[in-house]
Amino acid sequence: MKRSEAATWFIAPALLLLAAVTIYPIIHVIYLSLHRKLLIFGISEFVGLQNFLFLLKDGRFWGALGNTAYFTALSVSGELILGLALALLMNKAFSGKGFVRAMVLIPWAIPTVVSAKMWEWMYNGDFGILNYLLGTKVNWLGDPFWALHAAIMMDVWKTTPFVAILLLAGLQLIPPDLYSAARIDGAGPFRLFRHVTLPLIKPMILIVLIFRSLDAFRVFDAVYVLTGGGPANTTETLSVYAYKVLFQTLQIGYGSALAVVVFICVGLIAIGFIGIMGRRVAYR
Amino acid sequence: MRKGLLYISLILVIFYSVGPLLWQLITSLKMDYELTRIPPLLPENPSLVHYIAIFKGRMFLRVIANSAVVASLTTLFALAIGSLCSFGLAKLATRYKALILGFVLSISMFPPIATVSPLYLVIRSIGLRDTWWALIITYTTFSLPLTIWILTSFFRELPDEIYYAARVDGCTPFQSYYRIVLPLSAPGIFATAILVFIFSWNEFLYALTLTSTQASRTIPVAIALFPGIHEIPWGEIAAASVTVTAPLIILVFAFQRRIIEGLTGGAVKG
Numbered sequence: 001m002k003r004s005e006a007a008t009w010f011i012a013p014a015l016l017l018l019a020a021v022t023i024y025p026i027i028h029v030i031y032l033s034l035h036r037k038l039l040i041f042g043i044s045e046f047v048g049l050q051n052f053l054f055l056l057k058d059g060r061f062w063g064a065l066g067n068t069a070y071f072t073a074l075s076v077s078g079e080l081i082l083g084l085a086l087a088l089l090m091n092k093a094f095s096g097k098g099f100v101r102a103m104v105l106i107p108w109a110i111p112t113v114v115s116a117k118m119w120e121w122m123y124n125g126d127f128g129i130l131n132y133l134l135g136t137k138v139n140w141l142g143d144p145f146w147a148l149h150a151a152i153m154m155d156v157w158k159t160t161p162f163v164a165i166l167l168l169a170g171l172q173l174i175p176p177d178l179y180s181a182a183r184i185d186g187a188g189p190f191r192l193f194r195h196v197t198l199p200l201i202k203p204m205i206l207i208v209l210i211f212r213s214l215d216a217f218r219v220f221d222a223v224y225v226l227t228g229g230g231p232a233n234t235t236e237t238l239s240v241y242a243y244k245v246l247f248q249t250l251q252i253g254y255g256s257a258l259a260v261v262v263f264i265c266v267g268l269i270a271i272g273f274i275g276i277m278g279r280r281v282a283y284r
Numbered sequence: 285m286r287k288g289l290l291y292i293s294l295i296l297v298i299f300y301s302v303g304p305l306l307w308q309l310i311t312s313l314k315m316d317y318e319l320t321r322i323p324p325l326l327p328e329n330p331s332l333v334h335y336i337a338i339f340k341g342r343m344f345l346r347v348i349a350n351s352a353v354v355a356s357l358t359t360l361f362a363l364a365i366g367s368l369c370s371f372g373l374a375k376l377a378t379r380y381k382a383l384i385l386g387f388v389l390s391i392s393m394f395p396p397i398a399t400v401s402p403l404y405l406v407i408r409s410i411g412l413r414d415t416w417w418a419l420i421i422t423y424t425t426f427s428l429p430l431t432i433w434i435l436t437s438f439f440r441e442l443p444d445e446i447y448y449a450a451r452v453d454g455c456t457p458f459q460s461y462y463r464i465v466l467p468l469s470a471p472g473i474f475a476t477a478i479l480v481f482i483f484s485w486n487e488f489l490y491a492l493t494l495t496s497t498q499a500s501r502t503i504p505v506a507i508a509l510f511p512g513i514h515e516i517p518w519g520e521i522a523a524a525s526v527t528v529t530a531p532l533i534i535l536v537f538a539f540q541r542r543i544i545e546g547l548t549g550g551a552v553k554g
Contacts, residue, residue: 007376014369025398111528126320
């Protein structure tokens with residue numbers, strides 16, 4: 001048996017499963033998005049692009065798109081800043097490194113649903129520990145301004161460990177000689193960071209940005225469990241809106257159109273980032 | 285002085301990371317009447333009533349069992365299918381290697397919401413709705429990209445000579461995979477297994493749509509839909525949260541190094 005023939009048998013099962021459970025549904029969801037399909041009434045008719053045209057006039061869709069973009073931008077930048085600070089801190093020499101790393105990883109390991117419930121209780125307007133510690137009386141999840149920011153704060157808490165761990169791995173790849181050389185040349189801590197650390201972990205920052213932006217844009221669990229999209233849809237993200245249309249009002253056609261839009265947005269974000277990375281490589 | 289500052293910041297970081305969980309633990313030990321007043325922060329008479337309440341009626345035990353079975357079988361299948369594929373990509377002559385890896389990576393970017401409704405329709409029509417298998421098949425597939433990426437990079441690090449030597453000694457490709465490559469990459473396989481297990485234990489959207497009763501409902505769904513008669517049972521939710529998070533904390537402390545290897549291996553080496 002030739003090696004290439006054998007390889008086919010090794011690779012085929014994974015590819016078949018991926019095709020059946022991911023590629024087929026994507027094609028099917030595009031097909032469904034071109035239909036008016038209401039499960040309860042047994043209605044299913046081809047309507048072309050009508051769902052997408054309706055979407056353009058749907059204020060709730062634009063609201064959800066805005067919320068999703070805002071959520072993504074704020075939570076990814078928050079995670080990046082906090083994650084970088086954490087990574088720089090953990091890169092210092094201290095005893096008990098393994099213990100600290102395990103502690104820092106805990107929010108990452110906790111199920112999102114559980115962290116949403118934990119934060120919901122901390123955000124509680126009357127008996128929440130947050131108001132108690134801050135000495136405030138904010139109704140965090142009931143206030144149209146605070147609710148989305150409350151979800152963002154929770155997401156930042158939950159995903160900073162992932163960012164910190166990846167950036168730490170990037171920091172550890174920087175040869176110490178570079179720092180000593182720069183120090184001999186008279187660079188202070190700020191210039192060391194600006195001219196040695198930052199340029200060298202830039203590729204890692206880009207990788208983290210891709211992973212986190214794509215993840216944040218798809219956000220479902222965190223928002224759905226914490227606020228359910230409320231108050232008055234001010235925290236509703238695209239995935240949450242699509243889920244409600246698909247499984248609560250059972251408009252499979254329109255919900256699928258929303259899902260297709262999420263898919264396209266995520267694809268565009270990915271292509272955008274790959275473009276940026278590709279250009280960086282080309283310059284080098 | 286500078287050391288002191290470093291340790292103070294580390295303590296703050298630790299407090300920030302585990303504070304919410306700690307508060308949940310404290311909440312779970314409070315009696316109901318204590319939940320609706322703050323201060324005091326700590327329970328006056330720590331009590332296990334909420335823990336006893338959630339384990340009464342066996343519903344919660346069943347849900348934990350569902351999660352354990354689904355997560356374990358998913359880990360097993362994802363590693364079996366994924367490691368075969370990675371072996372083919374890393375050690376055998378394959379055309380389109382880069383193309384296949386790129387395809388696999390792009391699948392990991394698919395938003396779950398885009399695939400959930402067709403999968404729901406298919407799984408309902410073949411009668412798998414509300415079974416373990418609905419979740420196991422779905423999770424196995426969505427774990428494959430991560431598994432394949434991490435394992436391919438681990439397998440590539442094994443010298444090709446070992447593989448050739450095994451072939452010269454008469455091993456078939458499968459035997460050299462099974463007897464040589466797999467045992468030698470045990471650390472990488474273990475790291476991947478932990479990540480897949482945690483992913484399956486924590487997943488929510490598919491579990492919410494593909495399950496409907498306690499026959500297959502998993503922990504995240506049970507906690508999200510926690511039954512409350514009049515008001516939200518915060519004490520019981522806290523007790524349930526602590527219970528289902530405990531195994532994860534143990535995993536993190538026992539295998540922190542492996543988890544970090546897996547997380548960075550999947551992202552960096554690719």
